[in-house]
Amino acid sequence: MVEMKSKKFFYKNIIEWKKQRMGILSAENKPGIEIATPPEFKGHEGIWNPEDLFVASVNACIMTTFLAYAERNKLDFESFKSEAEGVLEIADNKFMITEIKIKPFVKVKHDADIERAKELIGLSEKNCLISNSIVSKVTILPEATAGI
């Protein structure tokens, strides 16, 4: 643990403007992603925007954290899917993502694991490193069922 405390990890990317309100996001050895201003701010439809990436980072972090906890706690699950919705509005005279609602849904193999699965999802949000890095209020409503 002492060693972990001093560890740092780095995440690099490049965005390059192409035309109008569009650009390409890239990172070493990763597929390029087209990015644009959203339509409501004079941008483009059907293209990922910065707001999407932000909300997705929280949603994805809860999944990856859950996967780690499920493995550590030997939770048998069949599927995991999570819906996220971020709200952009003016607060304190500036635009910000004030709130993110997350609805994860997990299907476990055994009835007995339903409550434990929901607890692990809750814990995943609480310990998600992206949740720790934002001021937006994150609300999580985990659901779980059993079956194959």
Place this chain on the structure above:
Amino acid sequence: MVEMKSKKFFYKNIIEWKKQRMGILSAENKPGIEIATPPEFKGHEGIWNPEDLFVASVNACIMTTFLAYAERNKLDFESFKSEAEGVLEIADNKFMITEIKIKPFVKVKHDADIERAKELIGLSEKNCLISNSIVSKVTILPEATAGI
């Protein structure tokens, strides 16, 4: 402005687990993106991870905000490219992205616009809605040159 104050915009996405520590990020009418836990946390190489998305959201937001400011201020520019690096480490006993360094580079058409371009980039960071939504320290080092 009164109307703007009451406006809310919503950003939705879904992440679905596929196998190992990988899933697919999706949103209506947008291309799917493969997402995984990063290699340093028992994940996978060459796939976008939640940490990347978070850092990219800030980098992309600065670009889209700059594009709006450049248009509003009639700044003629040839190219815009921005490198970002986020640092993940333990602070206050929890993992978080403590810092994001951004290096935007803009090429303007006229020498006289170099300083104004750098100012507009600085302003873009200051008013970026993602910067407003995070606790990570954002440092921006804009560079500008002139030429075609």
